[in-house]
Amino acid sequence: FKAVVSTQSTGTIIRVKQNTVVNEVTSIIHPEIREASEYFGKIKMWIQLQVPKIEDGNNFGVSIQEDTISEVGGYFEYLRSAFDECYRYHGTRGKIASKVMKYPSLDDYAQYLCEVDCKQFQLIRILTNELKMIYSCVYDILNKNSEKIKQPRSQTSINLY
Numbered sequence: 001f002k003a004v005v006s007t008q009s010t011g012t013i014i015r016v017k018q019n020t021v022v023n024e025v026t027s028i029i030h031p032e033i034r035e036a037s038e039y040f041g042k043i044k045m046w047i048q049l050q051v052p053k054i055e056d057g058n059n060f061g062v063s064i065q066e067d068t069i070s071e072v073g074g075y076f077e078y079l080r081s082a083f084d085e086c087y088r089y090h091g092t093r094g095k096i097a098s099k100v101m102k103y104p105s106l107d108d109y110a111q112y113l114c115e116v117d118c119k120q121f122q123l124i125r126i127l128t129n130e131l132k133m134i135y136s137c138v139y140d141i142l143n144k145n146s147e148k149i150k151q152p153r154s155q156t157s158i159n160l161y
Contacts, residue, residue, distance in 0.1 A: 014104050016097035019117045022089075025124050029131075030086050036131060037079040040138065044072045047149055061152025064145050071141055075134045082127050089120045 047069050051062060093116055100109045142149065 014101045016100050022117050022120050025121065026086055029124050029128055032131060033079050033083045033127065036135065037076060037083060040072050040076040040079065043138065044069055044076060050149060052153060061148040064148040065152050068141055068145060068149060072138060075138060085123065092116060
């Protein structure tokens with residue numbers, strides 16, 4: 001990451017530059033996270049609407065549905081918090097930048113700002129990989145359990161009389 005602080009020729013005006021690398025990758029991953037979160041919310045709702053009324057017995061398929069709802073719901077919540085984390089970065093960075101401007105002789109604030117940028121970049125890299133894994137896991141769960149999710153109870157009924 002390049003230097004984040006620049007000074008004018010008079011030496012009195014201090015400006016903290018945006019981190020264009022972090023902003024660029026954030027602008028790419030942020031819509032992907034939002035879209036994935038929307039998909040998983042819809043999938044969760046669709047499965048919930050497939051759950052039949054409560055009856056005694058023959059609930060194995062229903063338990064698969066509930067487990068799938070729980071798993072997809074966990075991914076949904078994780079992505080929502082990751083989405084919010086992208087916004088928190090700018091607030092944190094702004095607070096640190098104001099300290100850099102207020103105390104220009106303290107190099108620690110400028111270093112801290114660089115470290116926050118590096119942390120955010122690493123977070124975005126991790127989120128990108130996790131998003132890929134989450135999509136794979138949800139696909140695998142839905143693919144392996146599609147029959148029980150669509151129709152949790154078998155159609156054949158056994159008459160005991």
